[in-house]
Amino acid sequence: xxxxxxxxxxxxxxxxxxxxxxxxxxxxxxxxxxxxxxxxxxxxxxxxxxxxxxxxxxxxxxxxxxxxxxxxxxxxxxxxxxxxxxxxxxxxxxxxxxxxxxxxxxxxxxxxxxxxxxxxxxxxxxxxxxxxxxxxxxxxxxxxxxxxxxxxxxxxxxxxxxxxxxxxxxxxxxxxxxxxxxxxxxxxxxxxxxxxxxxxxxxxxxxxxxxxxxxxxxxxxxxxxxxxxxxxxxxxxxxxxxxxxxxxxxxxxxxxxxxxxxxxxxxxxxxxxxxxxxxxxxxxx
Numbered sequence: 343x344x345x346x347x348x349x350x351x352x353x354x355x356x357x358x359x360x361x362x363x364x365x366x367x368x369x370x371x372x373x374x375x376x377x378x379x380x381x382x383x384x385x386x387x388x389x390x391x392x393x394x395x396x397x398x399x400x401x402x403x404x405x406x407x408x409x410x411x412x413x414x415x416x417x418x419x420x421x422x423x424x425x426x427x428x429x430x431x432x433x434x435x436x437x438x439x440x441x442x443x444x445x446x447x448x449x450x451x452x453x454x455x456x457x458x459x460x461x462x463x464x465x466x467x468x469x470x471x472x473x474x475x476x477x478x479x480x481x482x483x484x485x486x487x488x489x490x491x492x493x494x495x496x497x498x499x500x501x502x503x504x505x506x507x508x509x510x511x512x513x514x515x516x517x518x519x520x521x522x523x524x525x526x527x528x529x530x531x532x533x534x535x536x537x538x539x540x541x542x543x544x545x546x547x548x549x550x551x552x553x554x555x556x557x558x559x560x561x562x563x564x565x566x567x568x569x570x571x572x573x574x575x576x577x578x579x580x581x582x583x584x585x586x587x588x589x590x591x592x593x594x595x596x597x598x599x600x601x602x603x604x605x606x607x608x609x610x611x612x613x614x615x616x617x618x619x620x621x622x623x624x625x626x627x
Contacts, residue, residue, distance in 0.1 A: 407552060408559040411527030415563050418520045422571040425513040429578040432509060438469040438585050444592060447474070451600040454607065456481060469506065470589055473498040474596060486604045488597075495593060503586055510578055517571030524564020531557030 405412050435441065443466060450458040456478060463475035476498035477491040535553035 404559055407555045408527060408563060409530065409556045411523060411530060411556075411560045412563065415520065415523050415527075415560065415567060418516055418523060419567050421516045422513065422520070422567060422574075425509060425516060426571070426574045426578075428509055429513055429574070432506060433578050433581045433585065435585055435588070438506070439588060439592060440466055440468045440470055443471070444596075447596055448599050451596060452603045454600075454603050469502045469585075470592060472502055473589070473593060477593075477597070486600070488601055492597065495597070499589065499593070506582060510575060510582060513571060513578070514575045517568050517575055520567035520571065521561075521564040524561045524568075527560025527564070528557040531555070531560065 408415075432438075443462060446462060447459060450456075450462070460475060460478055463471040463478070473495050477495035480487060480490045480494045531553045535550050535557070538550060538553065
């Protein structure tokens with residue numbers, strides 16, 4: 343992983359943490375006490391109790407009810423955001439295949455200007471140019487060994503495709519971890535609830551509300567994180583497979599151009615080849 347990639351992931355992680363922190367709302371101002379209601383009937387001796395103030399459930403309150411499991415879920419959410427953004431930046435055809443460079447490479451290969459090809463590959467590194475450059479390194483002293491060149495390109499293509507899949511695999515792992523963390527929070531909340539039931543809280547739902555809320559909220563958060571992450575993973579993977587398929591076709595065309603150009607140079611001219619045949623023909627009487 344390059345320094346530029348690490349800096350980008352650190353910035354994305356910091357942005358995600360800032361979003362989580364900003365989600366906590368400021369403490370709500372205390373509601374004014376309700377005015378005492380006038381007695382409706384003079385004969386009434388008991389005063390009416392004031393209505394309980396309505397409490398609005400906010401994101402931060404849900405976070406607190408979720409308990410300790412919300413913190414690893416928040417970290418997983420940051421990882422999903424970072425890997426998704428990086429995946430969209432990575433899986434781009436103009437970044438991995440550089441189609442604008444292919445006509446220049448074909449022209450140089452058809453003219454057997456191998457130094458120009460190597461310079462272009464080194465000057466603009468990408469998946470296509472890295473694989474092609476690995477194959478060009480097998481050409482020594484102008485001798486073209488097609489089998490050795492194709493073997494080198496095959497090895498380099500495996501290395502390049504695995505490097506691109508690594509970040510997508512991280513996204514897949516994060517998408518699978520999030521629901522499992524939510525399930526862990528569910529088990530933790532239910533354990534606490536049954537512990538209170540064992541201590542005599544049966545029939546007192548107010549004592550079980552927080553623990554049951556922890557069980558349900560962590561499950562919901564885990565699914566909220568995991569479902570979009572899995573969708574983004576399969577979308578990015580399908581785009582990546584399409585790019586790898588085009589990579590094989592482009593490399594095949596470039597290799598064919600180089601082999602055809604080398605055969606044209608090695609083949610003798612047609613007029614020189616026909617000269618011995620004419621000299622060997624017997625003269626007419």
